[in-house]
Amino acid sequence: MPTFHYTGRDRSGAKVTGTLEHTSADAAASDLLARQITPLTIDVLAERVQVDVMALAREKLRRKRVDLDELIIFCRQMFSLSKAGVPIIRAIGGLAESHRNLFFREVLQAVRADLESGQSMAVALYAHPKVFNSLFVSMVSVGENTGQLDQAFKQLSTYLELERETRKRIKQATRYPIFVMVAMGVALAVINLFVIPAFSKVFAQFHAQLPWATRVLIGTSDFFRDWWWLLGIGLAGGLYGFFRWIETEPGALRWDRIKLRLPIVGPIFERIALARFTRTFAMMYRAGVPLLQTLSINSASVGNRYIGQAILGMREGIERGEALTRTASASGLFTPLVLQMMAVGEETGALDDLFVEVADFYEQEVDYDLKQLADAIEPILIVAMGVMVLVLALGVFLPMWELASAARGGA
Known part of the structure; x- marks a missing residue:
């Protein structure tokens, strides 16, 4: 139940303040009137947030990067989904929900939100340079402009696989x-x-x-x-x-x-x-x-x-x-x-x-x-x-x- 902070005036006209708990501001105002207090302002107080130490520690220790293997799998999946005719927004949303990397999941959810707001795929990816570099964004942009987004993801997966083999x-x-x-x-x-x-x-x-x-x-x-x-x-x-x-x-x-x-x-x-x-x-x-x-x-x-x-x-x-x-x-x-x-x-x-x-x-x-x-x-x-x-x-x-x-x- 939310807590409200109120200011008002009592029967003698003196200013009074206090807090009370109610389901809504209207219910708080009715309660004050029943007490013969004329409410002037009623503001909801922010609820106290209990800090979960373990959750905070997990957030600090959580991996905030995307491995090369995860990018390769992402490109392969996007190639298959694009080639099958699955809408891009739906494909990105499905991959975000099923990904194990929480950081990558958040990035994909942000990309999906940008796509739903009307931005292009390249612009949405450009907002995350730590995950998608300029080469990645440029290839996706070319794929969008030429209507061959599936082929762009296929070429990117091939390039990233060669990069992985060289590092290995x-x-x-x-x-x-x-x-x-x-x-x-x-x-x-x-x-x-x-x-x-x-x-x-x-x-x-x-x-x-x-x-x-x-x-x-x-x-x-x-x-x-x-x-x-x-x-x-x-x-x-x-x-x-x-x-x-x-x-x-x-x-x-x-x-x-x-x-x-x-x-x-x-x-x-x-x-x-x-x-x-x-x-x-x-x-x-x-x-x-x-x-x-x-x-x-x-x-x-x-x-x-x-x-x-x-x-x-x-x-x-x-x-x-x-x-x-x-x-x-x-x-x-x-x-x-x-x-x-x-x-x-x-x-x-x-x-x-x-x-x-x-x-x-x-x-x-x-x-x-x-x-x-x-x-x-x-x-x-x-x-x-x-x-x-x-x-x-x-x-x-x-x-x-x-x-x-x-x-x-x-x-």
Whole structure:
């Protein structure tokens, strides 16, 4: 039952205020008149909301993102429903009600509400950039304008599946090196904090001159043991500063350029970005997206801002009236073989087909590079582990051998 706050005047004309509970404002006014109080204002008070701590915690911990697999399934379902002739609003509503991801369900419900208010599908999706990027929205817009929305969702599902496969191959190729490096880091920490201090106590009892390797190990161990908190603060501060730096536009551009110059993995990053660019270009060009708009969208979807700037440079060249192949050559991103394939596509009018071939070419190179990545990193890891074992052997066992020899000589 709602609570009402009232002001009024009693029989003597004095102002009175108070609260009372009733089913409605009219019932509250009747009650006041029965008490010989003339009501002036009657306002309903907001009901007290009991805070559910568990519900609040669940809301804070709830996943507020959409995985790539969920987007792929969404595109497949939209393709099937659109092809079957199901109205878009009904399709979106049905998917929203049946989705397990509560965040995605809320997004789809908001999209449905926007569609019911008369907005287009592309505009409704554009309101949720964290879920649907510019490429996604542009493809849906082209599908709406050409009456082929089902084909747009089919192409998007194919593109997202290729993206998922690329990420999976990268994870598989880097899993072993990362595991080895983490194991080496843990081993170094244990040795510096526990093993070497125990040995240093034994060496100190003999008051002997220790080899330089042993002194270096003991000094390093003492530094880690005494100043571990400072190292932790420095590491945390460095990581925080680094991530804040790459969130800025100049920092992100600089970091993406550095990634392309990294040994072993730099060329792989470049080929992945170029494969993504050529595949997306072919898909959008084939769907009828204007060339300048295609390049603008691709510059933001390749995953590397430095390469994205080069693609924007290509766009500016085309705006000046230059041919696509010439602007691609001036960007310095593509090999002569790829430029020849672009030139043939531009001359024959089959630019989308040739870009698909270029994308296949890059993806084959990426696949080969990822398969060879573990083989390329393994020798480096073996050498690093060998150096670590050598230093430990010289620092720990060499003085023990010298002390044992001295003890035998003295005997």
